[in-house]
Amino acid sequence: MFFSIIIPLYNRPQEIDELLNTLTKQTYLQFEVLVIEDGSKDDAKEIVQRYANKLDIKYFFKENAGQGFARNFGFERAQGDYFVIFDSDCLIPADYLETVKNYLYEHHLDAYGGPDAAHDSFTPVQKTISYAMTSPFTTGGIRGNAKHIGQFHPRSFNMGVSRQVWEKVGGFILTRLGEDIEYSIRIHENGFKIGLIPEAKVYHKRRTSFSQFYKQLHFFGRARINIYKHFPSELKLVHFFPAIFTLGFAFTILCNLFYWPLAVICNFFVLIYFLLIFFHSWSVNKSLKVAFLSIISSFIQLTAYGLGFMQDLIKRVVLKQQ
Template sequence: MRFSVIVPLFNRPEEIQELLESLTHQSFRDFEVIVVEDGSDLDARNIVLAFQDRLDVRYFWKENTRQGFTRNFGFERAKGDWFVVFDSDCLIPPQYLEVVDAHLRVNPEVDVYGGPDAAHPSFTPLQKAISHAMTSPLTTGGIRGRVRNVGAYHPRSFNMGISRSAWERSGGYRISVKGEDIEFSMRLIAHGLKSVLIPEAHVYHKRRTDFAQFRRQVHFFGTARVNIRKFFPCAIRPIHWMPSVFLLYVVSMIPLAFGLHFAAGFPFKWSVLPVLPYLVWHLALLIGGKMATGSWAAAFLVPRAARIQLTSYGWGLCTEYVSVVLLRRRDPTIGEVRNVPMPKG
């Protein structure tokens, strides 16, 4: 079998139904699907098994161990030569596996791949705005999969594939939560395995459905980056501090403008200069959002989504860095760290 699609699931039965429905339309048919229910209260067994007449799908329920170890559970039961990992809130384009199969046949040296995410036309304006904010060069600089990153590419587990031999060599996920996918990707590369971005292998990623959920999610991403640093000190690079710099700029621009005018005596037209880049950035996001989504309803939400993304990530990174690195406090949310084969050198 060519591919084993592995999906961890926790209390999201409606999402797995939509994901499985999208997989029934794959043009490439040599694949199986493994759904692993991670101790959910909302059981999706009947939903998954209802697809057995259209998909080669297996369902497992286990006690909750979080997403990293849940993917390991799926890897251990997979039959395919390649393991493809999706989040449950993704929709998969019909040509996805065909595109990946063609790329891997032309590039047999590849061990690990990742792909970008996009917004489906059926998404709400808010979902489209969040998707654009998370992939726009005006926020992340494309580091989440829109363009090739400097250095080796680190796939994210919402859209990632790993060969069976690479999994056997690496031992799978070392931690189950809080940056588990980046730690896994960095360790695979440290093993000397080849990781690539396949730009055409995109998925439609719903992410969060309101700004409060989105704020918590990106704050968590910021704290997770510090967790990865414990395993790979190089995990935090200058670009990861940019959201924190942006946060500092946002909280200081108004006091600075007032200070220039009232304390330093600058004319008003000059004292507003600290705010000008912020306004230009908002305008660029609005225009870029309209061009990317084709919707003014989504475009007007993009600046807010971008502000939340950068400030929440920056705050999470800063507070976690102070707590864990400077004050050396133990993070109780990490959980178990598995013993896995480590790279030499």
């Protein structure tokens, strides 16, 4: 089995250096790497060239069109039996490709996704962001989980599709705003088998600050409405949870300002919820600092997603704006 690893890149030369370094340590060697520079001003050409003697690697520069279409650009030039997509802010364990290869030989999948985790080298903020995006006490609990709700949708930070999928379904038709979910829905509708490979994890750095994390999750909330506009049946009750949490927290603030008896009850439930996050994160990360920061990151994850979700729900569904 030959893999084509496709990495879209936009103004992140340092990230691609770290990612490529992890690929030099793969235990399974039947793969190529295609780096698609999507119109970056701060390009990584020189960095990629350093790996010419270490990897079967190709570098392409194209006009900016977004990450979805950058991946399509890579698909068109890939030689592999399987196309593996990584985000540039990922670190790849040495046994990743060997794990995927062995799983695919035993369990046929036309497309797959894998979970993400925090690496020991991550900063406390990166670890707590990773916790918020994977925690059972946030919506992260339904991502990269074998017991997911409904049909499993691989996410593009760690996703693979067979050449047969590409030849029949084509590539991404959205370049962002939920493009990976839309793509996996079309793969499923064309009769292909999609599944999670639980052991095929990557270490996903995501964002390095809470402000960047807020912007990313606000965008994710908007993306869910974009998916709904294409596939109405894909909007589930669980997707409303961040918006409900956000409205509930706003209601709690109002109660504290104007009606103390009800505020006591609301404050109690908020306290219990944050304590559950704190102790669960402490047990996972073995760090009091990360556990405390996990309260902040989980709050940001829910409110940013909730506000983005409500923003586009009102604009695009209620008011029917394009």
